[in-house]
Amino acid sequence: MAERLTRAQQQEATRARLLDAAETRFGDRGIHQTSLDDIAASAGLTKGAIYANFGSKNDLIAAILERKLSTDEPHPPSRSLAAWVGRLSDSYESNVDRAEIRRFAMAFVELWLYGMRNESARAPLTQWLQTVRDAHAKEATALAGDDLPLPADQLATLLLALDIGVGLQRWLDPQAVPAEVYTTGVRAILGRERP
Known part of the structure; x- marks a missing residue:
């Protein structure tokens, strides 16, 4: 006999379906081409379910980005800058071609364009990017202190740009842009053998 979900579990399942459909x-x-009705229909729910969980499209956008941060796999702290480079590279190369990563990337490009065109929708995107940069800067500083090739915030910006840029090119032209380009770029920025 199937176990009944609690109200909180049902609400979380509904939110997940709506976020998957919106993404x-x-x-x-x-x-702009996607209405809340489209999202509700794709999730097999009513528009009321959207309003019960999110106030607007902008709230959906913020929730998609927040979910991405919260579902990234946790990892133990790296012991050295070289180990961190290895972990970043291994993670990128093994995940870049996964369907859910590509799905998020396609939505992310739309969110990016939407935020550039609509100042009121920009905050969740800039906050998400800043959170990712802050995490990179914090880890780099913890591992190398002042012995970084450039300031930690600039390093973090370059790592994120490399992640996004290589991914976008790879999804369009995988033969010309192997995932290893990311690894080569990270090693060029950080150095392979740094302590």
Whole structure:
């Protein structure tokens, strides 16, 4: 006999379905071309379910980005800068071609364009980018202190740009842009054998 979900579990499942549907629809059709009715229909729910969980499209966007941060796999702290470079590279190369990563990337490009065109929608995107940069800067500083090739915030910006840029090029032209380009770039920025 199937176990009944609690109210909180049902609400979380509904939110997840709505976020999956929104992320897919935004990536496939664009934010402006996707209505809340489209998202609800894709999730097999009503528009009321969206309003019960999110106030607007902008709230959906913020929740998609927040979910991405919270679902990234936790990892133990690296013991050295070289180990961190290895972990970043291994993670990128093994995950860049996963369908859910590509789906998020397609939605992310739409969210990026939407934020550039719509100042009121920019905050969740800039906050998400800053959170990722801050995590990179914190880890780099913890591992190398002042012995970084450039200030930690600039290093973090370059690592994020490399992640996004290589991914976008790879998804369009995988033969010309192997995932290893990311690893080569990270090693060029950080150095392979730094303590």
